[in-house]
Amino acid sequence: MAIRKKPEMINQQVGWCGGCGHGIVQRLIAECCEELGLVEKTVQVVDIACAYWSIDTLNCDGIAGPHGRCAAVATGIKKVRPEANVYVHAGDGCSYVIGLAETCYTAMRDIPITMIVVNNGTFGMTGGQMNPATTLLGDKTVSSVKGRDEKAAGKPFDMLKILETFDIEYAARGALYDTKHINQTKKMLKKGFENQRDGKGFSIIEILSPCPTNWKMSPVDSMIKLEKENELIFPVRVYKDRGGEK
Amino acid sequence: MADIIMAGTGGQGVLTAGKILIDIAAADDKNVSWTSFYSAEMRGGTAACCVVVSEDEIGTPYPDKFDILFAMTEDAYNKYIGDMRDGGKVIVNQSLFSTCEFPKNVEVYGVEASGIANEMGNSRGANLALLGAMIKGTGMMDKKKFGETLDRYFSKKGKASAKNLDCYNKGYEQALKI
Amino acid sequence: MxxxxxxxxxxxxxxxxxxxxxxxxxxxxxxxxxxxxxxxxxxxxxxxxxxxxxxxxxxxxxxxxxxxxxxxxxxxxxxxxxxxxxxxxxxxxxxxxxxxxxxxxxxxxxxxxxxxxxxxxxxxxxxxxxxxxxxxxxxxxxxxxxxxxxxxxxxxxxxxxxxxxxxxxxxxxxxxxxxxxxxxxxxxxxxxxxxxxxxxYKEKDATKVKVTNMDRTIGHExxxxxxxxxxxxxxxxEQRWEEFMVEDAELVLVAYGISARVCKSAVRSARAQGVKLGLIRPITVWPYPDQAFQNMPESVKALVTVEMSISSQMAPDIQMASKFSKPLYGYLSTLYVPKTEELVAYCKSVLAGNENALEVY
The missing domain is CATH 3.40.50.970 (Thiamin diphosphate (ThDP)-binding fold, Pyr/PP domains)
Incomplete structure (x- = not known):
């Protein structure tokens, strides 16, 4: 088996927990930026949550947006620096809960950025609370100790169903539970960066990702849960590909 | 030089009349301020603006008392007549006015402003007719100079029309001391 | 210009x-x-x-x-x-x-x-x-x-x-x-x-810009x-203010914004009536123009804050600036723009000793 060289863009060790999916996402981002020759032009917008750790590790300009506001921050940057390769690396809390308005309106404005949403079904940084958008019914968290109850908290919702209805360039969901899906996710991310490079419009790629620490599972069991449970509610597929034609 | 209150019903062009007045006074090297009393609604209800014209630096743009009351309706007159300084001038639109007893401490001038506007086929020009009456009643500016600047005001807004000046002139000519 | x-x-x-x-x-x-x-x-x-x-x-x-x-x-x-x-x-x-x-x-x-x-x-x-x-x-x-x-x-x-x-x-x-x-x-x-x-755009070897809490990048100290x-x-x-007829004033009004405009009229009107008012108009309210209050003339008996608020939001800043050297009164018009003659009447009443100083807390 060939071992792929670590991208040079990653220049430090990072602080994520063992088995976390964020590191895989960051590596895929770095590989895409290098393969597309975009490193020098890249500006990362990370959310003040688990994605934050990426700000120190990637050798590019970066900004840590207020929690939930990454898409709005990225809008400000892309408008002032349209030549830059601006991407958002944020969680499902930022993008779908507190910042849903910012995400939707950035989509509505079709701002040509690449938005990467890590769906791990929880608020990781703050200690594993329920995520109203993505925690599955019955999943136990520190703010739903008996398991998520539909009566109290409603049901998880696939936000890509909303986002695909905007006139945007691209919406897709990948997953990290095996090599095949990681490679597929990379293709989606690359497509998102290419779309931006070609000035095509807003691209959003959501990635099903494990959080063994807060799920209180082993890394392997976390991957199994992703495939057997989470993917049932959050299917892996391309939701929208406008193909550059508006 | 003058603290002026201009009042009427929303849509009568009271605020515009005030803006015309400050435009012309400013061009005449005066200091001016224009404040309006606004409410949450965009249309309807009472409309009023306060105009201060002065040779000196203007202190409050909200004077307690007024030298001139420009009343497009009787309601507007009733609302502000108690705030007039002695010797003040009151200009009323007689088309929307019943007969009444005027206080002794002010001079009152009247004109059928709405009537003139309708006659001239310029139903939105009643404010201009009343401005004509005001210039005559107060003598605060030269009739012709005011008329010329009025014309320029509308040209600047891309709304030049001979009817505007006609309304103003007729208002001036027909205004009478009551 | x-x-x-x-x-x-x-x-x-x-x-x-x-x-x-x-x-x-x-x-x-x-x-x-x-x-x-x-x-x-x-x-x-x-x-x-x-x-x-x-x-x-x-x-x-x-x-x-x-x-x-x-x-x-x-x-x-x-x-x-x-x-x-x-x-x-x-x-x-x-x-x-x-x-x-x-x-x-x-x-x-x-x-x-x-x-x-x-x-x-x-x-x-x-x-x-x-x-x-x-x-x-x-x-x-x-x-x-x-x-x-x-x-x-x-x-x-x-x-x-x-x-x-x-x-x-x-x-x-x-x-x-x-x-x-x-x-x-x-x-x-x-x-x-x-x-x-x-x-x-940043060259590979160039130092990259990391926009985040600066205490993280340069250290807390x-x-x-x-x-x-x-x-x-x-x-x-950067303290900025305007003084208006403060030199010989008995009572100095302190106001900013629209209230300061009314105060100017009040100062003129009061002086025409023989009452010596003055005005300090802060233009910066942070930093508060403390310097304006440092060498007030002996003639000044008291200060009056004129504001559209309930609690006199500016009063603590005035007291700090004047180091509590003069009694402070308040003309607080809340919802309404202050009235010139009402303000003059209030000032006369202050000078006549008929008003209570503001309690600031």
Whole structure:
């Protein structure tokens, strides 16, 4: 088996927990930026949550947006620096809960950025609370100790169903539970960066990702849960590909 | 030089009349301020603006008392007549006015402003007719100079029309001391 | 300086003043009585080569300008009352990375929705606010349309000079009022002149810009030092005020914004009646013009704060500035613009010993 060289863009060790999916996402981002020759032009917008750790590790300009506001921050940057390769690396809390308005309106404005949403079904940084958008019914968290109850908290919702209805360039969901899906996710991310490079419009790629620490599972069991449970509610597929034609 | 209150019903062009007045006074090297009393609604209800014209630096743009009351309706007159300084001038639109007893401490001038506007086929020009009456009643500016600047005001807004000046002139000519 | 005047509203003068100061990014959300700023920007920003965005919220708008400010652009947002509350998050973030930005807070009266009309009760929010954390913002208070343009222009210079947020604290009266305004000359801002800004291109070996809490990047001690020095430098150098007939005054009024305009009329009227009033008009309310109160003439028996608020929001600042050297009275007109003769009558009553000094707590 060939071992792929670590991208040079990653220049430090990072602080994520063992088995976390964020590191895989960051590596895929770095590989895409290098393969597309975009490193020098890249500006990362990370959310003040688990994605934050990426700000120190990637050798590019970066900004840590207020929690939930990454898409709005990225809008400000892309408008002032349209030549830059601006991407958002944020969680499902930022993008779908507190910042849903910012995400939707950035989509509505079709701002040509690449938005990467890590769906791990929880608020990781703050200690594993329920995520109203993505925690599955019955999943136990520190703010739903008996398991998520539909009566109290409603049901998880696939936000890509909303986002695909905007006139945007691209919406897709990948997953990290095996090599095949990681490679597929990379293709989606690359497509998102290419779309931006070609000035095509807003691209959003959501990635099903494990959080063994807060799920209180082993890394392997976390991957199994992703495939057997989470993917049932959050299917892996391309939701929208406008193909550059508006 | 003058603290002026201009009042009427929303849509009568009271605020515009005030803006015309400050435009012309400013061009005449005066200091001016224009404040309006606004409410949450965009249309309807009472409309009023306060105009201060002065040779000196203007202190409050909200004077307690007024030298001139420009009343497009009787309601507007009733609302502000108690705030007039002695010797003040009151200009009323007689088309929307019943007969009444005027206080002794002010001079009152009247004109059928709405009537003139309708006659001239310029139903939105009643404010201009009343401005004509005001210039005559107060003598605060030269009739012709005011008329010329009025014309320029509308040209600047891309709304030049001979009817505007006609309304103003007729208002001036027909205004009478009551 | 332009020799031709424009007749414009205070809000329009703020917007045009900003554009002439090189502001090229505006994001905001409508709320009365500041919407003309947003409307003016929507009409004129593009023709000056800038970006206008009507945001989905004040919060999102602040995040947009924070992103744009991090790119070196001159940025602005504006709001009022409950809308301005939502800006606090963004102010704290801007402060956390020393980013320059200009905000206009056009005060409306009251709590909650309150009124849409003029008020001066967001003084505390502007001068002591700034969201969570320990930061100060420069706060400038125009009391004429001319000052709306001039102080906005100045706000961009100061924001840039000190890498800080500068706030134009206007009110519903000044914002809607039309006066003559001589607009400042337009300048172009160079967004590429900073070494701290995101440029959109960095060579592989170049040091990268990381826009995040600066205490993380330079360490807490260095950050504390930087902040303390910044606030002190601003405090020492940027106090601004106007004195009007203070030299021989028996009673000195203290007021800013629309209330200061009424006070000027009151001073003139009272003097015509033989009562010696004077006026100190703070133009910056942070830093508060403490220097104005340091050498008050012997003739001054007391101070009177004149404000549209319930609790006299400015009183603690006046007492600190005057070091409690004179008794302080308050003419607090709350929802209404102060009345000139009522104010004069109040001052006569103070001088006659018939009023109680303000209790400040």
């Amino acid at each position: 332009n020799n031709d005047y424009s007749l414009m509203k205070g809000n329009e003068a703020i917007a045009e003043g900003a554009l002439r100061a090189g502001c090229r990014f505006y994001a905001g959300y409508p709320i009365t009585p500041q919407s003309e700023i947003l409307e003016y920007m929507s009409t004129h920003m593009e023709e000056r080569g800038g970006v206008f965005i009507q945001g989905e919220s004040e919060i999102a708008s602040m995040s947009m300008i924070w992103g744009a400010a991090a790119c070196g652009e001159r940025v602005m947002s504006s709001s009022s009352g409950p809308g301005y509350d939502l800006k606090q998050e963004g102010i704290s973030y801007l402060a956390s990375y020393n980013l320059p930005a200009v905000l206009a807070d056009v005060m409306r009266y009251g709590l909650g929705d309150g009124e849409i009309t003029e008020g001066q009760d967001s003084y505390w929010e502007a001068t002591k606010g700034g969201g969570h954390g320990d930061s100060r913002q420069i706060v400038l208070t125009p009391s004429s349309v001319q000052e709306c343009a001039d102080l906005t222009y100045l706000a961009f210079e100061l924001a840039d000079k000190y890498n800080t947020v500068a706030i134009i604290l206007s009110d519903g009266a000044i914002s809607q009022m039309i006066e003559k305004c001589y607009l400042p000359d337009a300048i172009e801002h160079d967004k590429d002149k900073y070494d701290w800004a995101i440029t959109g 260095a950050w504390n030092e930087l902040m303390r020095n910044k606030f002190k430098t601003i405090y020492d150098n």
